[in-house]
Amino acid sequence: MFAPVYLDHNATTPLDARVLEAMLPFLKERYGNASSRHEYGRAARAAIDTARQQVAAAVGAHPTEVIFTSGGSEANNLFIKGAAACLKPGTVGVSAIEHPCVREPARELTRQGWQLHEIAVDKEGRLDAIDYAAALAAPLRLVSVMLANNETGVLQDIPALAEKARGAKAWFHTDAVQALGKVKVDFRGLGVNALTVSAHKICGPKGAAALVLNKRIELKPLISGGGQERNLRSGTENVAAIVGFGAACELAVARLDEDAARLERLRDELEAGLARLGATVFSRNAARLPNTVFFAMPDIDGETLVAQLDRAGFAVASGSACSSASPEPSHTLLAMGVEAETARSAVRVSLGRGNTDEDVLRFLQTLGEMIGKLKKMAALAV
């Protein structure tokens, strides 16, 4: 039976049954290419239009500001590379804790005459105000700071950061992939020029995401061709995934208050239990997502713990999912000044809609037993 307890919702989420229901007609009889000028094509186009409205409504944007892409990594690359291609080389600033799909494109710009400023964070993982001011004075042309970190769940004060960027005439982007569905995401309220959201982090399908972009910003496309998405993202639209994204957005917004309150309660239970087991919870003093707990058990290797929890029927992460093929400790923790040894102990639990009180209780119980055994083994090995 394939059903370990899933506690890795920041990596990806199960598709909500209602979202799959909304997608199925587009995987069956409504299979048209949205560019086709016949009944099948029009049905596909209408469905994309509806999804665009749903996504726009979820983030308080206008539907014409929504550019569908195949995923969050594509949307983040599109902003960084696409905006840079329209600007004279200058300084690009990204926080030191960005996802690799923001940091890597920013680093690549340095081969085209750009300067990169990786903006420091404090020990809780919040952007360092002094280093941000230094970056702004560079002068900064492009800046990307994530709304919520995928590992610690730490929320940045985007409205304040974006306002400063406006003063410096820099284009400000925020990766809101981890925030949507967990906290309110409001495009106008944030005051950003662009933000990224993704379907598969909010119980929608893999294969659809959006760059939400205001009209002040000019971009060159990564993928050119047929001219879809206002010429900013060519290619036959993944209709079913886009429809699923729209449905998932509608659900996420409708359930936000309820989900967030419930997840926060489970999270607090989990953290209380972890404290009893002697764990360190990272960024505990910062404003954070309600579902994310990034912790370390002293002297226990995170990878080992993740592997043992997997065998015991609990799916959790050590680093961020995308980089967990590499053995290096979390760059987020290192940027926060956490010692490499402690960072190597890090384990991430990210809760989701399907998790229950019992999941948390069983997880804590299993973890407690596991730690007892690991410590005994370590003692024997000495």
Next chain:
Amino acid sequence: MFAPVYLDHNATTPLDARVLEAMLPFLKERYGNASSRHEYGRAARAAIDTARQQVAAAVGAHPTEVIFTSGGSEANNLFIKGAAACLKPGTVGVSAIEHPCVREPARELTRQGWQLHEIAVDKEGRLDAIDYAAALAAPLRLVSVMLANNETGVLQDIPALAEKARGAKAWFHTDAVQALGKVKVDFRGLGVNALTVSAHKICGPKGAAALVLNKRIELKPLISGGGQERNLRSGTENVAAIVGFGAACELAVARLDEDAARLERLRDELEAGLARLGATVFSRNAARLPNTVFFAMPDIDGETLVAQLDRAGFAVASGSACSSASPEPSHTLLAMGVEAETARSAVRVSLGRGNTDEDVLRFLQTLGEMIGKLKKMAALAV
């Protein structure tokens, strides 16, 4: 009842029920992120590995040569832009009848110091040997010629073209999106460095395609980040779509001989009927795909005919689906030297697995009646 006769398979195809069956577990309980190091992640990774083998087998490549992307447009852009970024600027050659997702990236290179040579075709739509030789002498660094044209279905002699490119040390890519599932596609036999194939043209899902790439070629990614797909295409893999792509490849290969023979028979019936109605069939003297008929009824506007056929319950295309939002006549026909007026009459019928003899008979009957009425109206209007 939503069921016009679908005769637009070069735009997109219905998802085969067996392909959807293969995908569903990954839209339900097997929802893991393939980068996650737990049971859910391993199940996703194993499914992608299997699909990679299926896609590789379908085109006679090694699984490590398969780079999954979100679609054919992305794969074509990845080759053109990604290869150019690793080369000194020189000449890029693409046929004058390429899909916009090849022509546009090639045109964009001219802003980075590249010369573009659009290689001419003859009146049947076959590459012009003399102009190709001129391009090779440029000297050419990069060349992309499609295996089968999306509008006329014309097949190019890729093995011969690729051999000449090898002699000139140019990197040769072919867009085989329209060829797969309709004619044999053999990566080694074609002798190309890279080829593009896409799932949704072979009764697979939208959202998955591949750039098949030999190890001689170096590429820079369009989408950088987590390092997926050998660092050539970062981003959480669309597991369900990739699984569907693999299943669709396996089916397409298994059914190739049977499908091709049946489609060719239907196509010949259709063309015989069109000839009786006075139609001109483009590229009739060239080697073509077995499913594609691109024709014009003299003095009848193609857009009008497509719209009337749509109302009568037949889904066909006027230009290629991706560019059918623009009113310009087909660039493929113009490149073949067809007069703009005749090109404006063009209608494309592209048959698929689900079409029957009855579909063709009913289509011809409806078209005949329609033409009679349109001619009567035209006579009254004079």
